[in-house]
Amino acid sequence: MTLWDGLAEAFRLLLRGDPYLLDVLRRTALISGLATGVALAVGLPAGYALARGRWPGRTLLLAAVHTGMGLPPIVVGLVIYLLLARSGPFGDLGWLYTPQAMVLAQVVIATPLVVSFSTASFQSLPQELDDLLRVLGAGPAARCWLLAREARLGLLAAVMAGFGAVVSEVGAALTVGGNLDGSTRVLTTAIVLEAARGEYARAIAFGAILLLLALAANLALTAAQQRER
């Protein structure tokens, strides 16, 4: 059966330390990890501002963020493709079919998730905590940092949601990355390629390894999260 063959193949590839697999695996972790990191750097302060601010348009923006959580990666990929294409407004960057383009697309996909989860985490803290820090003279950056440490259980969930979304998406990676061997091929696009070739066992093998990567990342984050309780 192809499914078992696929799992056996996954084992073989991992045990053998297959250079092609390791190359794709490393690139996947790097691109998605970097995208999650950037999304966190943008999303955390934005989440704090949305949670604590009282400014006009806040509700609208929050609704837009929640909507952004459901953005189809293929749509994100298309828009970024059009922006980065040679004739597009940012064509001069020469980013199309590069890892940079993939990171950019994945940042767009992950940021709404991170913002949404961090807004909820910050709002779960008592208002007085923010007030107290404010009265003591802490500026916005210091308050955001101190409260992020308080809300880290929820914020780790934000990281997991963001990483899980980008590591498993294929539409944007394919559209803006182009699935070039040795430069933009990641696990999901490798699966697409193997499946198209009719190499179903190898496709399943890459799928299983993708799940393992996600599991390893989540295991590390969950262990950190639960230790903090």
Added chain:
Amino acid sequence: MEVHIAGLAVRRGRQTVLSVASLRIGSGRVTVVLGPNGAGKSTLLRAVAGLERCSGEVRFDGTRQRPRLAMAFQRPVFLRGTVRSNLWLALRLAGVPVADREARIAEAAEALGIAGLLERPARRLSAGEAQRANLARALALRAPLTLLDEPLAGIDGPARRELLGALPAVLRAGGGTVIAVTHDPGEAALLADDLVILLGGRVHAAGPASAILAAPPDAETASFLGWDVIPAEGGVWAVAPGALSVGNGEVRFTLVAERLTVVGGLPAVAGRVAGVPCVARLQGGPPPSLGEPVTVAAPRAAARWFPAGR
């Protein structure tokens, strides 16, 4: 630090929940803002702290520049970590030099009886312990202006009495200006140099505590302070708590006796004067028969007359 509030108004939707035309908080004094729940006390404190959106202005020693404040909220909140680390962070944010922090923590912990709790996780404290740690954190800062919202909330029984005994000296030790908020007139009387009576979002009285407690300026203030407010022809009488006794006196009323009771360890009779529930002490004579009218009276000095229509 002197605080001057002018034309302050806080609105929630269309409703004005707090309106203070002019209020001066004396430098180096303990001012207690006293009023029932929902009177706007916490809102006033938050407006002074700059945490409330409001119109009007608050000046600190004549400037609009808000100084570093110490504040204890009604609900004690702490960051993760021990009581000590929470106090340390507050001192660090407030710019207290590293060399002074340990001494400040030790001093505040001693004053509020939490020296034994410093290494405990701040979030695992009981309500009373948390409230004391909350006060210690605010007082350790020795800020020029300290704001305390219901400093004795959540503390009951002997612990409350003990803390209430210690607080007046502790609050004055720093030499800064203190604004505290409470709903309890007894607590206010023990803590305050000056009183601000806040009823329904408006200041009814402001001035030295002894003057306001001895002679409330209006019937609402008197009623809130526990005086018996008794309607009479052309106005109302307000009689100081515990001033009524059975027998003749300068200001006389007719009480319909309902039951015998004990007030302050002495026998008394409870009943109604003009429909208002009142209690009068018995002066050694025979107890009045229940359901019958009996004459009760208060010394003139313990009663205030407020003409109607004012």
